[in-house]
Amino acid sequence: MSTPIHVIAILIAKPGQAEALQQALTAAVTPSRAEAGCLQYHLHIDSENPHRCVFVELWKDEEAIALHRQMPHYLALGAATKDLITSRELLVVNQYLEHIV
Secondary structure, X not given: OOOOEEEEEEEEEOOOOHHHHHHHHHHHXXXXXXXXXXXXXXXXXXXXXXXXXXXXXXXXXXXXXXXXXXXXXXXHHHHHHOOOEEEEEEEEEEOOOOOOO
């Protein structure tokens, strides 16, 4: 049995590019959610800093993430955002299941 994997991606827009970045990221939500291995895919905008955008994703397994990274919409997202961001942080974490007895 595979363990679901969370991906947290934090992108910081260049000054004056917050709205453009948000639009580019929003375009990736629907096609990403339609992928077979996608369990959750949510885009968040920091309420105190609209230049900080955060994806919180949950994927079936590592194979689903690898397939996601080959999808045309993922590749288009990279091309669309490369000149809009100052930084990108990507965290890939296994879901920790704690059993309390």
